[in-house]
Amino acid sequence: MMDFIDKTFIITGASAGIGKALALKLASQGAKLVLAARNQDALEKIADACIQSGTQALSVPTDVTKPEDCCHLIEQTVKYFGSIDGLVNNAGISMSVRFEEVKDLTLFERIMQVNYLGSVYCTYYALPYLKTSKGLLVAISSLTGKTGIPTRSGYAASKHAMQGFFDSLRIELRGTGVDVLVVSPGFVATDIRNRILGADGQPMVTGLPKGQKDIMSIEECTEQIFRAMQERKRELVMTSQGRLGHWLKLIAPDLLDRIIYRKFLSKLD
Numbered sequence: 001m002m003d004f005i006d007k008t009f010i011i012t013g014a015s016a017g018i019g020k021a022l023a024l025k026l027a028s029q030g031a032k033l034v035l036a037a038r039n040q041d042a043l044e045k046i047a048d049a050c051i052q053s054g055t056q057a058l059s060v061p062t063d064v065t066k067p068e069d070c071c072h073l074i075e076q077t078v079k080y081f082g083s084i085d086g087l088v089n090n091a092g093i094s095m096s097v098r099f100e101e102v103k104d105l106t107l108f109e110r111i112m113q114v115n116y117l118g119s120v121y122c123t124y125y126a127l128p129y130l131k132t133s134k135g136l137l138v139a140i141s142s143l144t145g146k147t148g149i150p151t152r153s154g155y156a157a158s159k160h161a162m163q164g165f166f167d168s169l170r171i172e173l174r175g176t177g178v179d180v181l182v183v184s185p186g187f188v189a190t191d192i193r194n195r196i197l198g199a200d201g202q203p204m205v206t207g208l209p210k211g212q213k214d215i216m217s218i219e220e221c222t223e224q225i226f227r228a229m230q231e232r233k234r235e236l237v238m239t240s241q242g243r244l245g246h247w248l249k250l251i252a253p254d255l256l257d258r259i260i261y262r263k264f265l266s267k268l269d
């Protein structure tokens with residue numbers, strides 16, 4: 001079991017949603033927090049809330065698509081706290097448009113840069129310190145990193161890339177004491193769908209797919225991530241439907257495609 005007291009954790013995408021909630025949870029458990037995202041005002045408010053729960057917190061404005069920002073994030077953490085016990089790669093953006101309707105192809109680059117390359121850069125600079133502390137690497141992926149989802153092709157590609165990267169790294173790190181946890185949430189009640197990229201590559205407000213019932217609260221999602229971190233698990237696949245889908249993909253992939261089609265596309269047709 002991992003003890004969080006006085007351990008230093010970096011969370012990217014900590015200005016909102018799951019990252020913000022996880023920061024507050026870890027702070028309540030005595031962890032020292034380093035909060036990274038682009039929105040400095042939001043980060044500072046969350047850092048203040050962490051400090052009020054009796055721990056230390058630092059906000060470092062960071063655009064994870066820039067390797068120099070990710071390097072600076074790690075340098076500031078080590079300068080301020082002296083070590084790194086965990087890195088949570090959580091910063092992410094999404095999309096909602098059928099591939100053939102996309103008008104701005106840079107949408108695919110931007111999603112890859114934030115979700116996948118942002119995780120690669122932060123992990124690269126943090127790894128020497130995580131090896132020293134025998135720390136924990138966390139990747140907030142998605143069920144969309146396990147199977148394809150219509151209208152999310154670029155997002156699914158970025159999350160499959162994360163899964164492949166962190167699965168490979170886990171094997172490379174065998175025997176070093178560094179653990180790698182890949183988290184795959186389903187639908188979570190954050191504002192990610194108010195920033196989702198549309199056909200023209202611009203953010204739009206979509207809300208959940210029509211008739212979507214299985215949406216998890218941020219609190220439940222954060223609690224599950226916290227427990228998986230505490231147990232230093234290798235995988236956390238959320239929801240029973242998500243776990244069933246994972247197995248169906250192996251034994252009846254066409255059936256899974258039909259179920260996903262009915263759930264997503266038939267409502268758009």
Ligand SMILES: NC(=O)c1ccc[n+]([C@@H]2O[C@H](COP(=O)([O-])OP(=O)(O)OC[C@H]3O[C@@H](n4cnc5c(N)ncnc54)[C@H](OP(=O)(O)O)[C@@H]3O)[C@@H](O)[C@H]2O)c1
Nearest residue numbers: 013015016017018037038039063064091092142188190192
């Ligand atoms: N919500 C869901 O249903 C769901 C489901 C499965 C997986 N996930 C994954 O969970 C993670 C968190 O999602 P969320 O729902 O909490 O989303 P959210 O509320 O939209 O928060 C996204 C966070 O990412 C940050 N971010 C975006 N671009 C960034 C960049 N270039 N550099 C640094 N930070 C950046 C945002 O901060 P700034 O704008 O301040 O930079 C924000 O803090 C994502 O990786 C997402 O793919 C979410």
